[in-house]
Amino acid sequence: MDEIERFENWLKTTITEKRKSESTAYNYARAIKRVEMHYKEVSGCYLDLFDTPIERAKEIEQMYLQKGKFSDFGNSGKGTVRNALSALIRYRINPVNEQSLENFQEEEIDVFPNFHYEKDLQETILFQINELFPTYKIYGDDSEEGVKYRIGGKEIDILLESSDGKSLLIIELKAGKASEKVYGQIAMYYGLIKKRFPEKEIFGLIIAQEISEELIFAGSLSDTISFMNYSLKVNLSSVEC
Numbered sequence: 001m002d003e004i005e006r007f008e009n010w011l012k013t014t015i016t017e018k019r020k021s022e023s024t025a026y027n028y029a030r031a032i033k034r035v036e037m038h039y040k041e042v043s044g045c046y047l048d049l050f051d052t053p054i055e056r057a058k059e060i061e062q063m064y065l066q067k068g069k070f071s072d073f074g075n076s077g078k079g080t081v082r083n084a085l086s087a088l089i090r091y092r093i094n095p096v097n098e099q100s101l102e103n104f105q106e107e108e109i110d111v112f113p114n115f116h117y118e119k120d121l122q123e124t125i126l127f128q129i130n131e132l133f134p135t136y137k138i139y140g141d142d143s144e145e146g147v148k149y150r151i152g153g154k155e156i157d158i159l160l161e162s163s164d165g166k167s168l169l170i171i172e173l174k175a176g177k178a179s180e181k182v183y184g185q186i187a188m189y190y191g192l193i194k195k196r197f198p199e200k201e202i203f204g205l206i207i208a209q210e211i212s213e214e215l216i217f218a219g220s221l222s223d224t225i226s227f228m229n230y231s232l233k234v235n236l237s238s239v240e241c
Contacts, residue, residue: 003050004029010091020087023120027127031084035064038073049085054092061085078144080127118175121230122147122157125173125207129160136160136169152192159193167201168193178208178227183218186225 011025020028032049039047039060049057064074064085074082126147129138139146139159146159158171170193172186186204194202204225206215211227219225 004032007032007050007088007091011087014094021120023124027080027124028084028087030127031081032088035060035073035081035085038070042070049088050092054089057092058089061089076127076130078123078126078147080123118157118173121173121175121207125158125171133160133169135163137163139168151189151196154189154192156189156193165200167203168197170202170204172204172206174206174208176208177210177212178206178215179212180214180218182206182208183215183225190225 008025008029011020011028012022013019036047036049039045047060049060052060062068063070064081065071066074066082068074074085125132126138129136137160138144139149139161146156146161149156149159156170157173160169160171161167162169170186170189172182172189174182183206186206190202190204202224205228206219206225207228207230209230211229216227219227
């Protein structure tokens with residue numbers, strides 16, 4: 001088990017602080033690697049936050065806080081980067097309980113966390129928004145107004161705007177199977193958004209673990225609403241008898 005895996009497992013098993021959900025721990029681990037890559041890009045220096053002296057790690061953390069010179073990057077993923085760095089410092093300071101990690105050994109298949117709640121799915125997508133939707137950004141620029149965007153007394157999970165500002169993408173998330181009822185829901189959002197932004201081209205996207213056949217039939221009526229599945233990670237853990 002390498003250090004990033006130990007960190008991820010520590011987040012899920014530690015008794016020294018509030019344990020993180022599987023998806024949050026996964027996102028935090030990814031955030032640390034992204035910080036290391038970002039720091040190398042802007043400074044030209046290699047960075048290993050698990051090996052660098054703790055005082056230097058704390059200095060790096062300050063750079064990504066709200067008043068630091070890399071605060072814009074630190075704000076990504078609704079503060080996931082900042083929170084991950086703070087957790088890493090606590091991890092570096094507090095000894096890791098090796099026995100608890102041994103009892104938590106997992107075999108991982110695929111690369112995505114098991115989403116129990118739509119909130120977990122939303123957080124993961126927001127953290128990877130630049131990778132998943134490279135031609136879009138969260139509506140509202142730095143304010144992230146497009147996260148849980150409210151309109152007509154309703155709440156859209158995620159609203160994205162194209163880089164050129166000409167189109168909007170409505171994203172509806174379902175942690176399990178999406179039925180045909182979801183089509184009516186996103187169609188309503190589509191109408192509300194079109195009324196508010198008549199000058200923009202509007203698209204809808206339903207992301208779910210499974211798309212029902214009925215929903216696919218409903219979606220065939222329009223080329224403006226599409227569907228995507230997310231993958232799961234299967235966890236196998238030993239049970240003490």
